[in-house]
Amino acid sequence: MAQKQFREVIRDAIAEEMERDENVFIMGEEVAEYNGAYKATQGLLDRFGEKRVIDTPISELGFSGLGVGAAMNGLRPIVEFMTFNFAVVGMDQLINNAAKIRHMSGGQVKIPIVFRGPNGSAGQLAATHSVAYESLYGHFPGLITIHPSDPYDAKGLLKAAIRDDNPVIFLESEQMYGMKQEVPDEEYLLPIGKAEVKREGSDVTIVADGKLYHVAKQAAEELSKDGVEVELINPRTIKPFDMETVIKSVKKTNRCVVVNESHPFAGVAAEVGFQIQREAFDYLDAPVQRVTIPDVPAPFSKKLFDAWLPSPKNVIDAVNTVTYRN
Amino acid sequence: MSNKKKDNITSKTASIIKATDLPKATQKTHKGLNISEDELLELYESMQLQRRFEERSMQMYQKGKFGGFLHLYIGQEAVSTGSVYALQDDDDMITAYRDHGMALARDVSANECMAELFGKKDGCSKGKGGSMHFFKPEKHFWGGHAIVGAHLPLGAGLAFANKYKENGRIAVCYFGDGAVDQGSLNESFNLAQLWKLPVIYVVENNGYSMGTAVQRHSAGNLHERALAYGMKNGRVNGMDVFSIIEKMSEVAEEVRKTNEPYFLEVVTYRYRGHSMSDPANYRTKDELEEYKKIDPIERLKTYIFSKKVAGEKEIAAIDERVEKVVLESIEFADNSPFPDEEELYKDVYANDDFPYLT
Numbered sequence: 001m002a003q004k005q006f007r008e009v010i011r012d013a014i015a016e017e018m019e020r021d022e023n024v025f026i027m028g029e030e031v032a033e034y035n036g037a038y039k040a041t042q043g044l045l046d047r048f049g050e051k052r053v054i055d056t057p058i059s060e061l062g063f064s065g066l067g068v069g070a071a072m073n074g075l076r077p078i079v080e081f082m083t084f085n086f087a088v089v090g091m092d093q094l095i096n097n098a099a100k101i102r103h104m105s106g107g108q109v110k111i112p113i114v115f116r117g118p119n120g121s122a123g124q125l126a127a128t129h130s131v132a133y134e135s136l137y138g139h140f141p142g143l144i145t146i147h148p149s150d151p152y153d154a155k156g157l158l159k160a161a162i163r164d165d166n167p168v169i170f171l172e173s174e175q176m177y178g179m180k181q182e183v184p185d186e187e188y189l190l191p192i193g194k195a196e197v198k199r200e201g202s203d204v205t206i207v208a209d210g211k212l213y214h215v216a217k218q219a220a221e222e223l224s225k226d227g228v229e230v231e232l233i234n235p236r237t238i239k240p241f242d243m244e245t246v247i248k249s250v251k252k253t254n255r256c257v258v259v260n261e262s263h264p265f266a267g268v269a270a271e272v273g274f275q276i277q278r279e280a281f282d283y284l285d286a287p288v289q290r291v292t293i294p295d296v297p298a299p300f301s302k303k304l305f306d307a308w309l310p311s312p313k314n315v316i317d318a319v320n321t322v323t324y325r326n
Numbered sequence: 327m328s329n330k331k332k333d334n335i336t337s338k339t340a341s342i343i344k345a346t347d348l349p350k351a352t353q354k355t356h357k358g359l360n361i362s363e364d365e366l367l368e369l370y371e372s373m374q375l376q377r378r379f380e381e382r383s384m385q386m387y388q389k390g391k392f393g394g395f396l397h398l399y400i401g402q403e404a405v406s407t408g409s410v411y412a413l414q415d416d417d418d419m420i421t422a423y424r425d426h427g428m429a430l431a432r433d434v435s436a437n438e439c440m441a442e443l444f445g446k447k448d449g450c451s452k453g454k455g456g457s458m459h460f461f462k463p464e465k466h467f468w469g470g471h472a473i474v475g476a477h478l479p480l481g482a483g484l485a486f487a488n489k490y491k492e493n494g495r496i497a498v499c500y501f502g503d504g505a506v507d508q509g510s511l512n513e514s515f516n517l518a519q520l521w522k523l524p525v526i527y528v529v530e531n532n533g534y535s536m537g538t539a540v541q542r543h544s545a546g547n548l549h550e551r552a553l554a555y556g557m558k559n560g561r562v563n564g565m566d567v568f569s570i571i572e573k574m575s576e577v578a579e580e581v582r583k584t585n586e587p588y589f590l591e592v593v594t595y596r597y598r599g600h601s602m603s604d605p606a607n608y609r610t611k612d613e614l615e616e617y618k619k620i621d622p623i624e625r626l627k628t629y630i631f632s633k634k635v636a637g638e639k640e641i642a643a644i645d646e647r648v649e650k651v652v653l654e655s656i657e658f659a660d661n662s663p664f665p666d667e668e669e670l671y672k673d674v675y676a677n678d679d680f681p682y683l684t
């Protein structure tokens with residue numbers, strides 16, 4: 001096994017799938033000659049040539065829609081957004097076309113496309129460049145939404161996404177590109193829609209996706225020193241969401257905190273909280289709590305930004321609330 | 327990357343508009359353009375302030391005084407300075423994320439600008455916008471916009487309001503060559519021409535959209551995008567402040583008179599990478615040097631000397647003054663407090679007692 005960065009495994013997954021299937025190609029802003037704004041596509045142009053590794057103009061609506069059309073007609077495009085914050089410009093193509101055409105055509109048209117790129121906030125990029133989109137994409141039927149937390153998951157899930165016949169939104173937390181982890185040398189795929197229990201515990205369930213999984217993990221480790229054992233679940237896929245694994249855990253721990261980087265209203269955390277009260281109400285010893293970014297846009301100022309993004313302390317506070325340790 | 331590939335890139339980008347192929351600079355003198363001698367020195371000071379401000383802000387960024395993105399305008403100062411000179415103080419201006427130069431030219435103070443970069447309370451956007459989102463509506467400066475192309479319809483909207491209110495003001499919307507590819511350009515142009523809006527669309531064609539040379543990202547000549555809408559258009563040398571002043575004055579007068587939009591392509595160049603993290607490997611050193619030879623600030627300085635409007639000493643005094651203003655702005659930004667945490671919940675809705683969900 002080799003230590004690999006998040007950005008390297010994304011590249012490896014793309015390269016392996018391009019090698020395997022000549023209908024797979026990648027396009028996006030600066031993905032080719034510049035080797036990718038975040039270097040996720042480094043070397044792909046040299047390896048696969050300009051027919052399959054394509055620089056696009058800054059025209060998110062145009063190239064994401066072009067990708068959908070190409071997928072309708074037999075190709076398997078990977079579309080990189082420089083960040084998902086810019087995908088908003090092409091949102092009509094993702095939501096009205098990619099998500100709905102299979103259904104509207106009575107299942108005659110399939111759209112095997114992957115939209116991928118950085119998601120969420122990075123340091124001090126201000127309101128237009130800091131949005132975490134998993135709740136939004138999770139909202140729309142027809143789309144699959146994946147939000148991995150580490151290189152191992154990212155590689156296995158991205159390969160599965162490229163082979164999947166649905167439009168997949170693959171969100172890579174912008175601050176995680178440099179994260180390293182041991183990744184197997186031999187090929188592996190991970191199932192879409194399966195959560196992983198990352199840590200077993202008896203006192204409280206925490207569900208956390210994307211980069212906030214690591215914030216939750218840190219909180220869990222600190223809580224353990226205090227005698228509170230957290231069962232930590234990483235959903236990996238936002239849609240479909242593996243509620244079964246969460247419910248099973250809540251039935252054991254009787255308490256739950258959901259940690260998610262989207263805004264709170266109508267977000268992933270709201271939905272998970274709702275599902276738990278419907279499926280496991282009698283097992284709950286406390287109302288489900290959530291930790292999200294606040295209901296306000298991202299600020300620029302470092303001081304405000306640090307206060308805005310959830311911290312391990314926020315998670316510990318929420319755990320203290322559901323365990324009545326406050 | 328193999329050498330073959332590198333050669334390829336060079337050969338592609340080498341066909342960028344050479345400095346020698348720029349639209350011809352105007353032959354008019356300052357007298358011919360009705361620019362007084364005092365104003366000449368003010369033009370110089372304005373451009374020099376932008377240059378020094380950005381050089382220092384780069385240092386401050388490297389010292390870790392602030393984070394996020396930093397896109398420098400260095401090389402393009404003739405466009406901001408010349409435009410502001412040609413426009414009325416209450417004409418509306420709106421630009422993209424490479425906004426420091428435009429704000430300083432519009433007389434947003436160096437203090438407020440530096441404090442904004444530092445994320446401080448006294449910044450021109452109260453520390454909430456940062457480098458890419460400078461705002462000063464009081465000076466008819468409507469921001470700093472970071473989503474490429476997103477402010478093009480806003481430019482039409484500013485003009486719409488002026489026409490609606492019959493206040494005689496026009497709006498000027500600046501953007502980079504990369505923004506020309508967005509659908510928003512077409513929708514904005516159509517509305518502006520169809521509804522006869524007093525807006526000047528100015529594309530600052532600096533040769534590159536991030537790492538992609540203009541002919542690799544855009545079909546056809548930029549200013550000709552206007553043709554399909556029957557919109558008037560033109561092209562001007564952006565390294566020469568006189569050329570900008572002449573053209574912008576003409577265009578502004580016409581737009582004010584006719585209430586019809588205009589699309590102006592300004593050919594210019596950025597000296598630095600796209601942002602601080604970009605080493606700009608996609609272009610040649612020769613290309614950069616070629617443009618530095620026609621640097622807008624040096625060019626004006628040479629002119630000032632040649633016309634004996636001022637000597638070395640007077641110019642040195644301006645340079646010193648500018649340096650002082652910039653150094654003071656750093657001190658000001660350092661001393662300004664960070665915003666209080668409650669500021670997160672302010673300025674989101676018009677009413678600051680809005681009931682937030684937690």
Ligand SMILES: Cc1ncc(C[n+]2csc(CCOP(=O)(O)OP(=O)(O)O)c2C)c(N)n1
Pocket residue numbers: 029058060082086089424472473474475501502503504505506532534535536600
């Ligand atoms: C909709 C959108 N897509 C992509 C980006 C990322 N991005 C920021 S600036 C830029 C290049 C823009 O170049 P240009 O418009 O020529 O302006 P310049 O940098 O030359 O001033 C890109 C790709 C963005 N901010 N918004």
